[in-house]
Amino acid sequence: MDNQNSVPVADRRGDGSRMEESRNGLSRRQALGAISWAALAAGMTANPALAAPKRAGKPSDAAKKAFVDDLIKRMTVDEKIGQLRLISIGPEMPHAKLMDEVAAGRIAGSFNTVIRRDNRPLQEAAVKRSRLKIPLFFAYDVVHGHRTTFPIPLGLASSFDMAVIERMARVSAVEACNDGVDMTFAPMVDIGHDPRWGRTSEGFGEDPYLVSECARASVRGFQGTSPDKPDTIMAAVKHFALYGAVEGGRDYNTVDMSPLRMRQTYLPPYKAAIDAGAGGVMVALNSINGVPATSNTWLLQDLLRKEWGFKGVTVSDHGAITELTRHGVARDNREAAKLSIKAGIDLSMADQVYLAELPGLIASGEIKMAEIDACVREVLGAKYDMGLFADPFLRMGKPEDDPVDVKADSRLNRQPAREIARETIVLLENRNQTLPLKKQGTIALIGPLADSGLDILGSWSAQGVPEQAVTLRAGLEAAIEGKARLVTARGSNVIDDQKVVEYLNFLNWDKPEVIQDPRSIEAMIEEAVSVASQADVVIAAVGELRGMSHESSSRVSIDMPGSQRRLLQALKATGKPLVVVLMNGRPLAIGWEKDNADALLETWYTGTEGGNAIADVLFGDHNPSAKLPISFPRSVGQIPTYYNALRIGRPYTEGKPGNYTSQYFEEAQGPLYPFGFGLSYSRFALKDLKLSATRLKRGEKLSAEATLTNEGSHEGANVVQLYIADPYASIARPVKELKGFQKVTLKPGESRVVRFEIGEDELKFINGELKEVVENGRFDVQLGLDSHDVLVQSFELV
């Protein structure tokens, strides 16, 4: 084993699930045209399991069914059980043992191994040594990049640009293919209403419409036209379902939710990914109304298979089957295996439960062979769909084409990473046109996140290498080269609490992520203030360590952690213009920063090219146009804060405070920053909302249009957002719902009419009987550049 790889954070659980990277050469692209399977040809053609489908052309469903059925007929019980196991390579599964297990037909696939040189012998063991020569598949968490790390999903969603998300997924898929990866555990489409939840960073925010769009774009990008191509991977959407609603934002906690809310808010994004063709579904770790997702027959059978018609493979989350005993719904592993297989978990991830328990359950008749076959069919079907029966080495290529240095910079896609990252940066404040900065004079860069290649990569950085990441410091240096002077100081640590540092470092299994500056906060601030005093402007890079916004990283507070606020206050006191650059994976309570920063940029975690992208924005080489995909509460006590809440009987009315309306009395009401909010260096005006009709007949459409004008002096883009409110219906409806958006680029002085079509699709909802309906009556059409400040016109559906 070789530890020089960057550690995928996915591995922080400590299963050591990585293998050595290979050191060979040519690019995958070169390999793709020239794949020759002569070495394996004899074995393959002699073997009916591998002989059937041809690589060229898309086989029909009937051909796939015939192929899979035939194979199942020839499988032993042990071989069938083997096809239900997805293993993570680690200490408990050393390489030699793994090879034997594969050759014995006891493994369907592995995850966390992304080195062709290591995976090739495993695939060879499968297709040469196993009896039926069924190929393995290789999966990995390609969530926001593979070798190149792109911005975290919360950032990607901020782009409000689906081409950006599709491009991220496309480039990531190609990179993953070059490492022999066949499947990704992504997109993660869990709606987030509680920023205490660390996995908020991995999702696309709070809104079902936006997250569904992001889900579709991701699947398109990962799978391309079909997941059976050498440059496409299968997408397994996760975490099915409702994981984002864990109680109190505490990871792995229970979820209790009305069926109406599920269908209205939380379920649509999974459905969107499935409708877009996602070949896999990863099942969530949480329970839903008392029944763990992993053993939830309603979820996995009634909803997923019967109602939604999902035809792909389901994967448990890591160790979730054994966890059924801890949920208290299975007496022991035997019962856990029985419940999961009956519910419809095809692949068990990273445990031995199916292997150990299914033989006995089959022998006793508690599980019927047909139930096993149903799961095996999906696994084989997924392999078929990934093109692996036609060519087990489809993505792995030939040994002579293996990259010499898997981490070579030439394997990165820096240009797309920079262009994508720029689209994800949200400008929250810009007083006195502090930004864009000029490339002149002295610029002070201060803050514990200013030069961290690790943190800027964000939560699921896959094979991203911190040393290859452009930090903000490096980005600024490159941008101002020869034109301005950069002076720097750390200023503070991100966190001061040693217990928190230990927690974050404990999670990381091979080397500590968090290295503390041992100086006192007073000494660091003193130095920072003296550095700031020499400068014309101060940029402060503050926020969260990336490990704070991750799996198993729930917070009790969403405040600016540690002494960073003190640092900011001291910098403010210098009287220099203060530009606060936030790096974080969840909404933070940044009231002080809102009021005191001269400019405030939410950059999330921008990835490998983050420093360059942030510099592009700071200096105006790129005009920011991103919008918040999630509301920012003012304080932890205001959680949940989301824009599309249901109507209530005693709503708080802006400007008319009073008792006995719904409010927190110690604090201003409403979010600090609303959903959809984000500024530009230009000034945009949206005016003249017009509807093409005031009455709409069923089956017809009307249009809503308004004129967007760039009244400022910079070319730039803005996102026109369409919200619809249904003020009177058979049930209380959300105060408004996003139903469309368009990103429009305009030159200074330019105007454009932006038009949206509205028909029954935009007006339908789930009623009290859980049926999709459209009800007559008034609808309010709202167009705005955020969810709060909107133009309104009404029409009547008749």
Ligand code: BGC
């Ligand atoms: C996470 C999943 C991830 C899996 C494999 C689990 O702990 O919940 O999101 O795909 O590990 O790395």
